[in-house]
Amino acid sequence: MDIVVSTLYLGYFLLIFGTLGVILGPGTRDPFVRFLNVEVPTLGVMLIFLAYNHTLALMTYIAINSLIALVFIRAVIRKEELEA
Amino acid sequence: MDVVQHMFNYSVFAGFVVGILSLIAIGYQRSDIHLLILSDVVECAMLVIIAALGTDLAEALILPGLVVGLAEFLAVSEILIQRCKLRKKEKNKRVSKLFEEFLVVEEPKVEVDIEHPKMEILYSASRFISLILVIYGAFLTGFTGGAVMSVGLLFYLLSQGIVSRGISSEDIKDFWEAVAGFSGIMWALWIILGFIGFYLFPDHYVTFLLIAGGALALKVGSKLGLIGDLKF
Incomplete structure (x- = not known):
């Protein structure tokens, strides 16, 4: 099998089972654990971008992901501060 | 038949499966912060469906989609925090800056001299390497050239x-705004001079193509170069 196609299939696998992991997986009550689980479907999306040769999209997606992590952690901190 | 056409149905199918699963999960979810996470997964589905096109059009659609997604995430998280504040009926009207949780309040005092491991390349060759990258980016032009330039x-x-020969923290703000203004001027060159020139003077398209490409390279390069200006 071509390596591009196998990358694409690996991407599909990570995407679908990662989503199942985010929804049903262990420890999803904790927002942080759930957010870490989101990294798995994200990696799947990155592999799919790689297989389709979307260089700029891949680059921007990696950058945006780290920014989203910052925003999310900020939201959790503020919410805990308010609820405490 | 090439791989893009062959795999189109599978990609769209995977995207729809992920989208439907995460939307069902959103339907059963009660907590706000979990809704925020699941909406991130829905974005993954959207991206995969667009990426299935596999052409330059897909890439051109993904890039603004990502930026809009980030802005949306920021806005929704801000709304959640404000709603939480309103529920608590908090009295203090302290206006908080964006990302002030991650900023250093005061510089930690260190008594002993710490000897950082010296990477010789940071002392001797930094100017040379960055010059090569910037020149190479200028020759590439366009978005990719801007990215290479910004790495430099x-x-x-x-x-x-x-x-620690960097820019002092007093004029860091002026510098930041200057580079941001430069990026705005380059944007105007790219859109107004470059693109409108194509339509008004089609005979001189090479000149306007060079203006548009060069301006885009400078714009992306200067904008991403701002990141390197932050003090870590």
């Missing part, structure tokens, strides 16, 4: 920061 700027500024 990032490397230079970060290495100067480590060697």
